[in-house]
Amino acid sequence: MSERVVITGMGVCAPNGIGLEAFGKAMDTGQSGIRFIPELKALEFGCQIAGEPHISEGVLDSYFTPLQRRGLNATGIIYGVIAGTDAWKDAGLSEAPSDTPDWDSGILFGTGTLGVAKFHEAIHLIDNKQVRRLGSTTVIQTMASGVSAYLGGILGCGNQVTTNSSACTTGTEGILMGYERIASGKAKRMLTGSCSDSGPYVWAGFDAMRILPRNYNDTPETASRPMSASAAGFVPGSGAGALVLESLSSARARGAKIYSEVLGGSLNSGGQRRDGSMTAPNSEAVQRCIQQAIHNSGIQKSDIDCINGHLTATAKDALEIENWSQALERSGTDFPMINSFKGHFGHCLSAAGSIESVAAVLQFEKNRIFGTLNCEDVHPEITKCIDTDSIPHETRDYSPNVLAKASFGFGDVNACVIFKRFAD
Amino acid sequence: MTKEERYEKLKDIIKIYLPEDVSVEAITMESHFINELNINSANLVDIILDVEDEFDIQLENEDMDRMQTVKDALQIIEGKLD
Numbered sequence: 001m002s003e004r005v006v007i008t009g010m011g012v013c014a015p016n017g018i019g020l021e022a023f024g025k026a027m028d029t030g031q032s033g034i035r036f037i038p039e040l041k042a043l044e045f046g047c048q049i050a051g052e053p054h055i056s057e058g059v060l061d062s063y064f065t066p067l068q069r070r071g072l073n074a075t076g077i078i079y080g081v082i083a084g085t086d087a088w089k090d091a092g093l094s095e096a097p098s099d100t101p102d103w104d105s106g107i108l109f110g111t112g113t114l115g116v117a118k119f120h121e122a123i124h125l126i127d128n129k130q131v132r133r134l135g136s137t138t139v140i141q142t143m144a145s146g147v148s149a150y151l152g153g154i155l156g157c158g159n160q161v162t163t164n165s166s167a168c169t170t171g172t173e174g175i176l177m178g179y180e181r182i183a184s185g186k187a188k189r190m191l192t193g194s195c196s197d198s199g200p201y202v203w204a205g206f207d208a209m210r211i212l213p214r215n216y217n218d219t220p221e222t223a224s225r226p227m228s229a230s231a232a233g234f235v236p237g238s239g240a241g242a243l244v245l246e247s248l249s250s251a252r253a254r255g256a257k258i259y260s261e262v263l264g265g266s267l268n269s270g271g272q273r274r275d276g277s278m279t280a281p282n283s284e285a286v287q288r289c290i291q292q293a294i295h296n297s298g299i300q301k302s303d304i305d306c307i308n309g310h311l312t313a314t315a316k317d318a319l320e321i322e323n324w325s326q327a328l329e330r331s332g333t334d335f336p337m338i339n340s341f342k343g344h345f346g347h348c349l350s351a352a353g354s355i356e357s358v359a360a361v362l363q364f365e366k367n368r369i370f371g372t373l374n375c376e377d378v379h380p381e382i383t384k385c386i387d388t389d390s391i392p393h394e395t396r397d398y399s400p401n402v403l404a405k406a407s408f409g410f411g412d413v414n415a416c417v418i419f420k421r422f423a424d
Numbered sequence: 425m426t427k428e429e430r431y432e433k434l435k436d437i438i439k440i441y442l443p444e445d446v447s448v449e450a451i452t453m454e455s456h457f458i459n460e461l462n463i464n465s466a467n468l469v470d471i472i473l474d475v476e477d478e479f480d481i482q483l484e485n486e487d488m489d490r491m492q493t494v495k496d497a498l499q500i501i502e503g504k505l506d
Binding site: 066 | 440441466467469470473
């Protein structure tokens with residue numbers, strides 16, 4: 001007997017919108033969050049554009065105390081705290097009282113690497129023999145679990161408080177890890193989410209790998225081209241997304257609003273065997289992950305009517321479509337609707353899975369399917385496999401019932417989660 | 425700089441580190457940073473850095489160990505400025 005798990009709150013800090021309302025509107029209208037970043041030009045990056053949330057001083061003041069703001073130089077923590085506290089509030093939950101933690105609530109907030117700019121600041125001091133000048137927050141801003149630690153203190157969560165990390169799979173993996181903790185009865189609520197720092201020190205390695213687009217520095221909004229024949233690489237992004245997962249019994253007892261049910265999913269790895277490598281997925285593993293997610297969720301392949309892919313806007317997008325098609329044994333006009341949100345805000349790396357899941361789940365409430373930007377020239381290998389009508393270019397009315405969301409990451413790791421429109 | 429001015433400057437530094445339930449008015453010469461003002465011990469390190477910047481002095485390890493109360497801090501600052 002396992003607990004049913006539902007989503008009762010969401011928060012987001014994305015390049016194209018901070019807060020659910022602004023983000024939902026940006027997704028609905030196809031507003032891009034990708035901009036030219038002068039710092040990247042000054043540093044002579046090949047790719048000088050990125051997706052970065054713009055956080056005003058006023059916003060910072062409303063989420064952090066003056067003491068927390070002192071020397072705060074970890075953008076991942078800033079994005080994560082904004083998305084996480086928003087999700088908590090959206091779920092109708094409050095901070096635990098000052099004398100007792102909320103033993104039934106935990107946090108699982110992932111990241112790839114955290115506080116890179118803070119670390120850069122520290123390294124300069126250390127190399128100048130100024131270790132004593134580091135201050136007290138270098139550790140907490142650069143430890144991977146820093147984001148969950150900040151949120152844990154603000155919200156007063158007393159269940160498991162931890163951080164997961166699996167490259168670009170992180171956010172989607174976290175949802176499944178939180179789901180399992182609630183399904184097994186170990187927690188009533190898990191704030192699951194993920195964040196990714198912004199800035200040159202995070203993105204430089206990808207630029208060096210020559211996998212970012214270099215010819216769109218003057219036209220940033222058209223650079224990220226998922227599923228397109230002219231896809232030229234992924235645009236680096238950053239931000240955070242957060243979802244409050246809760247047992248159905250707890251949500252009912254509180255009379256909480258329910259965005260959707262999490263039916264389950266699957267996590268696996270291709271072991272960097274066959275066509276899998278450190279940076280490329282093993283197709284067999286991707287297909288097994290999708291099929292196992294369907295099996296674990298107790299649904300049929302034909303039940304899926306909407307997919308939000310990983311689809312980063314590289315030459316590999318066609319292979320991902322083929323993997324979905326093979327895994328679902330569906331092609332042509334029988335293929336479900338599929339979209340990618342990376343055209344809107346780029347590839348937010350460790351934050352991708354959570355930001356995209358927030359957007360994907362919003363589609364249930366809005367009865368809309370969000371468009372995929374910049375894929376007017378769908379790749380011919382994709383149209384050979386699925387009908388072009390499966391790919392909405394613009395947002396349109398649609399009422400998804402069962403939605404599959406997948407993320408794949410460096411290290412040949414995969415995650416696929418199944419969301420279902422909530423019904424008793 | 426008068427003694428009073430140094431005290432006011434120090435209070436200005438300390439106030440940001442006070443927990444929500446401790447007000448600036450609670451700061452007296454005799455206040456113990458950790459036991460009475462409830463300042464997180466990790467933040468004492470930051471108070472020391474702020475003091476160094478504000479008074480343009482450098483504190484040694486033994487100064488830091490000795491700095492338990494507001495009065496200790498003022499005496500150490502005075503000693504360095506003289």
